[in-house]
Amino acid sequence: xxxxxxxxxxxxxxxxxxxxxxxxxxxxxxxxxxxxxxxxxxxxxxxxxxxxxxxxxxxxxxxxxxxxxxxxxxxxxxxxxxxxxxxxxxxxxxxxxxxxxxxxxxxxxxxxxxxxxxxxxxxxxxxxxxxxxxxxxxxxxxxxxxxxxxxxxxxxxxxxxxxxxxxxxxxxxxxxxxxxxxxxxxxxxxxxxxxxxxxxxxxxxxxxxxxxxxxxxxxxxxxxxxxxxxxxxxxxxxx
Amino acid sequence: xxxxxxxxxxxxxxxxxxxxxxxxxxxxxxxxxxxxxxxxxxxxxxxxxxxxxxxxxxxxxxxxxxxxxxxxxxxxxxxxxxxxxxxxxxxxxxxxxxxxxxxxxxxxxxxxxxxxxxxxxxxxxxxxxxxxxxxxxxxxxxxxxxxxxxxxxx
Numbered sequence: 001x002x003x004x005x006x007x008x009x010x011x012x013x014x015x016x017x018x019x020x021x022x023x024x025x026x027x028x029x030x031x032x033x034x035x036x037x038x039x040x041x042x043x044x045x046x047x048x049x050x051x052x053x054x055x056x057x058x059x060x061x062x063x064x065x066x067x068x069x070x071x072x073x074x075x076x077x078x079x080x081x082x083x084x085x086x087x088x089x090x091x092x093x094x095x096x097x098x099x100x101x102x103x104x105x106x107x108x109x110x111x112x113x114x115x116x117x118x119x120x121x122x123x124x125x126x127x128x129x130x131x132x133x134x135x136x137x138x139x140x141x142x143x144x145x146x147x148x149x150x151x152x153x154x155x156x157x158x159x160x161x162x163x164x165x166x167x168x169x170x171x172x173x174x175x176x177x178x179x180x181x182x183x184x185x186x187x188x189x190x191x192x193x194x195x196x197x198x199x200x201x202x203x204x205x206x207x208x209x210x211x212x213x214x215x216x217x218x219x220x221x222x223x224x225x226x227x228x229x230x231x232x233x234x235x236x237x238x239x
Numbered sequence: 240x241x242x243x244x245x246x247x248x249x250x251x252x253x254x255x256x257x258x259x260x261x262x263x264x265x266x267x268x269x270x271x272x273x274x275x276x277x278x279x280x281x282x283x284x285x286x287x288x289x290x291x292x293x294x295x296x297x298x299x300x301x302x303x304x305x306x307x308x309x310x311x312x313x314x315x316x317x318x319x320x321x322x323x324x325x326x327x328x329x330x331x332x333x334x335x336x337x338x339x340x341x342x343x344x345x346x347x348x349x350x351x352x353x354x355x356x357x358x359x360x361x362x363x364x365x366x367x368x369x370x371x372x373x374x375x376x377x378x379x380x381x382x383x384x385x386x387x388x389x390x391x392x393x
Contacts, residue, residue, distance in 0.1 A: 147363060220261060227352075
């Protein structure tokens with residue numbers, strides 16, 4: 001696969017970009033275009049397709065991404081499959097409805113290069129509402145301002161991070177990222193967040209029925225797992 | 240005079256699992272746990288039992304003097320209030336639940352464990368739900384999209 005800006009220079013961190021998506025035809029092209037506009041060379045873009053019934057795979061392939069039909073189900077295992085297939089030294093993530101700043105990877109790689117002990121870093125993100133109606137259940141206070149992006153889509157992580165922290169847990173269908181970050185922190189990893197806003201997240205009602213109650217129930221499971229981890233640690237840790 | 244409280248829903252959600260109360264405050268991003276007597280207290284207060292009846296119930300169940308229990312429960316209630324997990328309620332208390340018939344065991348004052356380590360994570364999480372296959376559910380679509388290759392339930 002020849003990406004316009006692909007390159008593996010000695011001593012330079014090679015970056016795999018993973019996009020997990022199901023039925024993302026509306027925004028996928030714009031998302032991938034923003035990835036390919038990166039000022040830092042990208043080794044590969046992997047699109048893990050969770051059984052899309054629209055033109056997702058076609059668009060991804062036409063854009064020069066490698067399409068991996070998901071063999072498992074759910075978001076957690078889609079991430080796991082993408083990470084397992086990634087060949088880069090680091091893995092970055094993008095959602096099909098996000099837009100990257102062209103300097104996102106450059107700035108994040110510079111951080112990891114300056115801080116060789118750091119395994120990962122995030123950046124700030126801005127949530128932008130598509131249309132006029134905030135989807136039910138979305139935290140309005142996140143809209144239209146730059147917030148620390150402790151989310152997958154703002155993460156750049158060295159690949160050994162995933163060996164250290166372990167896979168995303170499919171027992172948490174939607175809170176698996178929160179669980180993974182909590183586990184990373186409990187292992188002593190610093191969740192560093194760059195001050196620049198390098199990701200724009202579209203907020204729209206088109207692709208998600210927002211059901212706070214169901215979601216919160218799943219967060220409770222994540223939180224309970226965290227309590228259990230704290231209990232198995234020496235007192236005072238992680239509190 | 241009876242003092243009853245209500246859970247500060249919808250910002251506060253809680254569950255009792257394996258005898259432990261796990262409580263999450265979505266407004267502050269803090270979460271809490273309490274086991275033993277604490278879990279018993281949370282369960283009782285959350286279901287509208289008055290503090291006075293709760294103390295009575297604990298006094299019947301545990302080998303401790305009433306003053307000790309009263310002060311421990313008052314402290315616990317204060318903790319719950321200060322973390323905005325409960326608020327005073329005007330609702331009349333339900334009928335007294337009869338104390339359990341078990342023999343009186345030793346009393347361990349209820350403790351509310353407070354965790355702030357995931358605050359930033361919980362406060363930044365946009366809220367969404369998923370379909371049966373574990374992907375965000377498109378609007379207007381029930382979970383009736385073609386079955387994935389693997390039928391593993393998520």
